[in-house]
Amino acid sequence: MPDPPDHSSPVLQHLLLSLSHSADQPRTSAPELIHFLNSISAQSDPENQDSEPAAFQTLTQLHQFISSRSDQAVFDQLLFELPKAVAEFGGVSERCLEVVESIIDRFVSMCGARDMLAVLSEALYDLTEKGGDYGYVVPLLSGFSKAFLCLQRRHFEQVKEATGIILKVLKAVSLELEDEAELQKIFDRAVGIAKSIQEVCMKLESGVDEKLSALLGLYVLQIMALVSMNFEAFSAHPFLLQLSSFFQFCGLSYIGLITGSDVDKVSRIVTGDDGDLNAGCFSDVKCGASVSVMWGRASNEVATAAHEDLTAVKDELQNNQTKRWQAFGMLKHILASHTLSWELKKHVINFLLSIKGGNISSGDKHGDFSSDMPGLFAVLQAVQVVIMYTSDTELRKSAFDAFKWILSDIPASHRFDIVKALITASDSSSMIAILLDIVKGEMHKESCKEMGNDEALQEENSAHSPSSLWTADVLELVELILRPPKGGPPSFPEHTDSVLSALNLYRYVLIAESRGKTNYTGVLSRSNLKKAYHEWFLPLRTLVTGIVAKNKNENDELAVNTLCAFNPVELVLYRCIELVEEKLKEST
Numbered sequence: 001m002p003d004p005p006d007h008s009s010p011v012l013q014h015l016l017l018s019l020s021h022s023a024d025q026p027r028t029s030a031p032e033l034i035h036f037l038n039s040i041s042a043q044s045d046p047e048n049q050d051s052e053p054a055a056f057q058t059l060t061q062l063h064q065f066i067s068s069r070s071d072q073a074v075f076d077q078l079l080f081e082l083p084k085a086v087a088e089f090g091g092v093s094e095r096c097l098e099v100v101e102s103i104i105d106r107f108v109s110m111c112g113a114r115d116m117l118a119v120l121s122e123a124l125y126d127l128t129e130k131g132g133d134y135g136y137v138v139p140l141l142s143g144f145s146k147a148f149l150c151l152q153r154r155h156f157e158q159v160k161e162a163t164g165i166i167l168k169v170l171k172a173v174s175l176e177l178e179d180e181a182e183l184q185k186i187f188d189r190a191v192g193i194a195k196s197i198q199e200v201c202m203k204l205e206s207g208v209d210e211k212l213s214a215l216l217g218l219y220v221l222q223i224m225a226l227v228s229m230n231f232e233a234f235s236a237h238p239f240l241l242q243l244s245s246f247f248q249f250c251g252l253s254y255i256g257l258i259t260g261s262d263v264d265k266v267s268r269i270v271t272g273d274d275g276d277l278n279a280g281c282f283s284d285v286k287c288g289a290s291v292s293v294m295w296g297r298a299s300n301e302v303a304t305a306a307h308e309d310l311t312a313v314k315d316e317l318q319n320n321q322t323k324r325w326q327a328f329g330m331l332k333h334i335l336a337s338h339t340l341s342w343e344l345k346k347h348v349i350n351f352l353l354s355i356k357g358g359n360i361s362s363g364d365k366h367g368d369f370s371s372d373m374p375g376l377f378a379v380l381q382a383v384q385v386v387i388m389y390t391s392d393t394e395l396r397k398s399a400f401d402a403f404k405w406i407l408s409d410i411p412a413s414h415r416f417d418i419v420k421a422l423i424t425a426s427d428s429s430s431m432i433a434i435l436l437d438i439v440k441g442e443m444h445k446e447s448c449k450e451m452g453n454d455e456a457l458q459e460e461n462s463a464h465s466p467s468s469l470w471t472a473d474v475l476e477l478v479e480l481i482l483r484p485p486k487g488g489p490p491s492f493p494e495h496t497d498s499v500l501s502a503l504n505l506y507r508y509v510l511i512a513e514s515r516g517k518t519n520y521t522g523v524l525s526r527s528n529l530k531k532a533y534h535e536w537f538l539p540l541r542t543l544v545t546g547i548v549a550k551n552k553n554e555n556d557e558l559a560v561n562t563l564c565a566f567n568p569v570e571l572v573l574y575r576c577i578e579l580v581e582e583k584l585k586e587s588t
Contacts, residue, residue, distance in 0.1 A: 091135015329375025
């Protein structure tokens with residue numbers, strides 16, 4: 001069925017005729033044309049089928065006009081406003097989008113690339129600030145792809161400036177737009193821009209421009225992150241294949257991405273030694289680097305597109321502690337993200353478990369721990385989030401195993417600092433309890449090794465060793481819970497789990513040191529016994545006794561639950577008090 005007649009076409013015909021006659025002596029036809037297009041655009045609603053034909057006829061007539069014109073004066077009059085005005089029709093329909101892209105292509109071919117990049121950038125920024133329908137993004141991104149190919153000089157500077165705006169808009173739009181089909185069109189054009197930048201690199205007379213190819217690498221990693229945040233695996237797969245194919249060209253490898261070394265390398269080239277990726281349009285490139293490797297782990301096709309072998313990467317990380325710790329620091333960007341899927345986080349956890357073991361020679365062991373402490377602390381915090389919030393029982397168990405493994409990979413001489421920092425930063429009593437239970441379990445393992453018959457093993461795991469967990473630091477952890485820095489005793493019922501674990505840890509250490517006739521932790525010294533008795537246990541007993549007495553007189557469900565929760569705490573607390581009283585009597 002033919003489109004119904006468009007009564008606004010004669011108006012447009014008059015405006016275009018006026019414009020062509022006034023090319024040498026401009027009057028008001030250009031502003032009037034833009035006003036007319038804006039009025040048609042405002043009435044064009046994708047939900048309203050009656051408005052689409054008018055929009056399409058208007059665009060078609062406009063396209064016929066500019067395609068037939070070769071005089072530069074007309075394009076000069078329209079350059080700074082028309083591309084933005086027609087871009088707003090991009091979301092009306094597919095056929096309108098095609099015509100809009102053709103109109104913008106015509107401007108690219110008739111006007112200088114530098115001017116067009118400025119026009120497109122301004123249009124993209126202005127329309128994003130305006131908000132509303134995001135259909136304008138697709139034709140403008142297509143325009144960037146064409147304009148990049150027309151650049152004659154200063155390629156790096158102009159592409160860098162334009163991609164900065166493009167990436168900021170892409171992130172803003174992807175956070176707001178929920179229509180997956182529209183997002184796919186947008187990211188399809190975003191990948192097209194990457195292809196154009198690569199083509200520009202290859203056409204340069206001097207060969208591949210190092211700065212431009214590094215910029216392409218950062219752009220691809222940022223898009224990789226945004227794709228991962230907005231699509232599930234099936235929908236993301238075509239984009240992942242295309243984006244991964246750029247890695248070899250940009251000098252990016254999986255080992256360099258997972259350790260962050262390649263990210264640092266290309267960012268230095270692009271931004272200089274003082275460049276801050278987090279503050280600009282490349283704020284997600286480290287996340288993009290990490291997800292690139294995880295998608296390669298999830299799909300052999302993606303790894304093949306990147307020309308990578310995950311087995312070699314895992315072997316490298318297993319046998320090089322420095323690179324493994326760098327990988328820990330990079331993977332936190334996935335685990336700590338609120339927008340990435342649980343599927344990706346599951347791949348991270350399984351990947352962490354897959355790089356356990358390995359043969360690290362003395363020369364490969366990490367030396368300077370201080371510079372990596374923030375990254376290790378951050379990844380442990382991120383794994384904690386997975387443990388606490390995933391609904392997948394298997395993932396929770398795997399995350400717990402990964403947490404213990406990362407913690408065990410840290411030298412014991414620094415492990416208490418990490419555990420203490422995790423306890424101090426945590427708001428979860430259950431998570432603090434888990435941390436204290438891990439400490440107790442590691443101490444028990446070490447104690448069992450020491451009791452072995454192998455003299456060499458005994459010497460290696462002696463509690464006098466600098467790497468031993470049996471130090472006074474363990475009492476400091478107990479004190480953090482039983483006598484909090486802000487003043488004690490701890491509050492109930494929110495800290496019930498952590499208090500119980502702290503009491504169990506103290507009881508274990510006291511019994512173990514007594515049986516072994518040792519005092520590595522200082523728990524048996526009279527001063528520490530008196531401190532624990534008077535400053536930790538007696539105030540706690542007063543608090544617990546009062547809460548139990550109050551709830552015994554109540555018959556409601558809350559009171560019953562409170563008593564049940566306090567029963568283990570009460571039992572272990574009284575056992576600790578008895579043990580301390582016995583030791584104090586023995587020391588007199």
